[in-house]
Amino acid sequence: MKKLLELISEEMKNAFEAAGYERELGKVTISNRPDLCEYQCNGAMAGAKQYKKAPIMIANDVAAKLADSSVFEKAEAAAPGFLNLKLKNEFVGHYVKEMRVAKKYGVEEAENPLKIVIDYGGPNVAKPLHVGHLRSAIIGESVKRIARFMGHNVIGDIHLGDWGQPMGLIMNELKIRKPELVYFDESYTGDYPTEPPFTISELEEIYPFASKRSKEDEEYKANAMACTFKLQSGVRGYRALWNHIIAVSVTDLKKNYEKLNVDFDLWNGESSVHDLIPGMVDEMKKGGYAYISDGALVVDVKEETDTKEIPPCMILKSDGAALYNTTDLATILMRMEQEKPDELVYLTDKRQELYFEQVFRCARKTKLVKPETKLVHIGFGTMNGKDGKPFKTREGGVMRLENLIQEINDEMLRKITDNREVDENEAKQTAEIVALSALKYGDLSNQASKDYIFDIDRFTSFEGDTGPYILYTIVRIKSILAKYTENGQDVEAVLSKIKAPVNESEKQLMLELASYNASMQAAYDELAPHKICAYIYGLANAFNHFYHETKILTEEDEEQKAGWIALLALTRDVLETSIDLLGFSAPERM
Ligand code: ARG
Secondary structure, eight states, X not given: OOOHHHHHHHHHHHHHHHTTSOGGGOOEEEOSOTTTOSEEEOHHHHHHHHHTSOHHHHHHHHHHHTTTOXXXXXXXXXXXXXXXXXXOHHHHHHHHHHHHHSGGGGOOOOSSOOEEEEEOOOOBTTSOOBGGGHHHHHHHHHHHHHHHHTTOEEEEEOOBBOSSHHHHHHHHHHXXXXXXXXXXXXXXXXXXXXXXXXXXXXXXXXHHHHHHHHHHOHHHXXXXXXXXXXXHTTOHHHHXXXXXXXXXXXXXXXXXXXXXXXXXXXXXXXXXXXXXXXXXXXXXXXXXXXXXXXXXXXXXXXOTTOSSOOOOEEEEOTTSOBOHHHHHHHHHHXXXXXXXXXXXXXXXXXXXXXXXXXXXXXXXXTTSSOTTOEEEEEEEOOEEOTTSSBOOOTTSSOOXXXXXXXXXXXXXXXXXXXXXXXXXXXXXXXXXXXXHHHHHHHHHTSOTTSOEEOOHHHHTOSXXXXXXXXXXXXXXXXXXXXXXXXXXOOHHHHTTOOOOOXXXXXXXXXXXHHTHHHHHHHHHHTTOHHHHHHHHHHHHHHHHHHHHHOOOTTOSOHHHHHHHHHHHHHHHHHHHHHHHHHTOOOOSOO
């Protein structure tokens, strides 16, 4: 569907033309004086010089042409030359009625769908998920859903940290604790056991232990590095053991991401590109891009227009070892070969901004990507505690993600069961659904690049700009619709009965609904989930205002009642589709 603002601008442009002025002057914007009008056009002012006329004269000419407009109830010239506009109720009602039957409620899919790979999540195996991984998962999941909704072909890849030094540290420690394990017997040629020799909790205990010890004990560290080397050079037993580490970790990760309603199409990791590195490095050398500096292999990525120093991109360390950069570059190579994407999007902490600038420049310079391939880094801010410092547990440690989720679930359950008789099981389920909205909305409603404060009391509140407020609004609509059904009437049968608004609050609700396609487009164009939050908050407010002013179920005129029911159902559908793009859902009751 054409956007409402486009339709209005069309009408205004026709009027400029009919009055003898240039069409393009008829651009309409949302009013910045909502007390005076809904929309405005400043074209008369822009045209004054060109036509050597006072702006108010132009505005009057145009307004005269709009006297019988089917779009504008009011098109009034106001000093010094504004056109103040109010839409006809019939026009607004008609637009919203059309939304009901349009595909995706009027959101138009991309004409040329792009192939987009989104790299998000980025957990490290054998390490518990912590709050540092929360934002990448939440924002990445939403960006993926938004791009998909707009008709693009999107692939989410978790990019597991599964290959470097931590793997050697774990294996070396296992070797000390359980030297009898067959994996360490390099003369063994039989099959390896299918059951892993450890549980996820053992793994999670081993890694920090080994990491700490390696910092204090040189020999221990050297042994761990030797294990990493054996793994990476393909020693059978080490590979088999590593496969167990991955399998046990991934099972646990899947469980945790499921709780967050986050999922990935690809579970590739740093290890997936190991074999591509030597070839890639050769090409970089052959192309004359990579050279040795202080023993290390580097590619210069600075550009003349730089205002700050951009250091070279290091490809191999002086001992020949690959780095974080190397895997990211080889992953670009792999993605370009396998997925042939038009665009690559990465979600990490904004402290990696310079890092991605280097990697992107290096990928362009060494022709890993095509000149037209879009490379985007969405760098997000930190989730802080109430003290304004990065969020910690009460004891000052790093908060595990599952504990954070548990905390917010508990708080939500407390709020839901407070002073009420509720079925325990249902309350628990509802609390989980609402808590997820609190957590995700609390994060997504901020512009991603900004830091924000994790405030459990505010996030779980049923009032204000929060997830639970949005869900509460949806549930309120559902309960009115359910009562309509209980009274023996059929919601499905009246869905298309949307009528022209009969009062101001109904018109405002319709205008909010009508800006749905423009808001979703903007959220996609800027890869900005916070735009969806802002949209649904405005829509929920407009609905609640309308609801407080209108007696819906007791309305005697059945046609009018049916019209309102249809409007409510559309509001519910738009809200539910929107929250799905944010990665959460609404319960039936709460
Ligand atoms: N595993 C990394 C970490 O925990 C994040 C990976 C981010 N993605 C990427 N392509 N570099 O810090």
